[in-house]
Amino acid sequence: MxxxxxxxxxxxxxxxxxxxxxxxxxxxxxxxxxxxxxxxxxxxxxxxxxxxxxxxxxxxxxxxxxxxxxxxxxxxxxxxxxxxxVPIEDRRAEQRDEVNLIKQIVAQLPTLQQQIFRMKEIEGYTADKIMQITGCTADNLRKNLSRARLKIRETYMNIVKQNKIKKEERR
Known part of the structure; x- marks a missing residue:
């Protein structure tokens, strides 16, 4: 050009x-x-x-x-x-809270996205194994995994942002 x-x-x-x-x-x-x-x-x-x-x-x-x-x-x-x-004990408590929050967010995903995300990210299954279990195509698997990750990220960021605003309002 x-x-x-x-x-x-x-x-x-x-x-x-x-x-x-x-x-x-x-x-x-x-x-x-x-x-x-x-x-x-x-x-x-x-x-x-x-x-x-x-x-x-x-x-x-x-x-x-x-x-x-x-x-x-x-x-x-x-x-x-x-x-x-932040002291180590506080960091551990924060990490537990974050893990629990992410678990709650994952639980709100559509069933297939939830299943694919858990198998891939938590249980460590390969894409081939997940396709075999779910019956998804490779393209469908990628799309569902991408949508799940995006939804988790967006929801998490929104919650963190809301919590930050609430903390600022309390001050």
Whole structure:
């Protein structure tokens, strides 16, 4: 893709990307940063991009991946900083609470997703063994496992966010 094509095709998507970024980050500054990173990434990729590809879907996928990467990075830094301050007994209690919360979230999943998630993540079954037991195809297995993980992650993050807000309100 040439520079002129980039300007005429990619740059007009900026407002749509900003709207999506606002939904993800809930912050105008963070949304703007995210859009800027996506634009830079697309600019770096411009030689390999063809104008007839679904570029909006590509941009949104890049944005979502960057957002999740940032969330994981922030969680890691937050956890690392806080672990140093919390006594071992308190950390064990927090870990137990987190495990119980995740068990509750898993119990709310649809039956097939719940079964597949438990076999794969908890019991350590191989994909072939799970397909044999459930009768799912490889594609169906991947989709259900992905949906289960996404639902668990989203629900967990929402609960953590709500608890954080409640703690701040108490102060």
């Amino acid at each position: 040439r520079t002129e094509e980039f300007k005429h095709i990619i740059l007009p998507m900026r407002s749509d990307l900003k709207a999506y970024a606002l939904r993800l980050t809930e912050s105008d500054d963070n949304a703007e940063d995210l859009v800027q990173e996506v634009m830079l990434r697309l600019w770096d990729m411009r030689q390999n991009i063809k104008a007839e590809n679904n570029l909006k879907a590509l941009a949104i996928t890049i944005m979502r991946n960057k957002f999740y990467d940032q969330c994981r990075h922030e969680e890691r830094n937050f956890t690392t900083d806080k672990v140093m301050e």
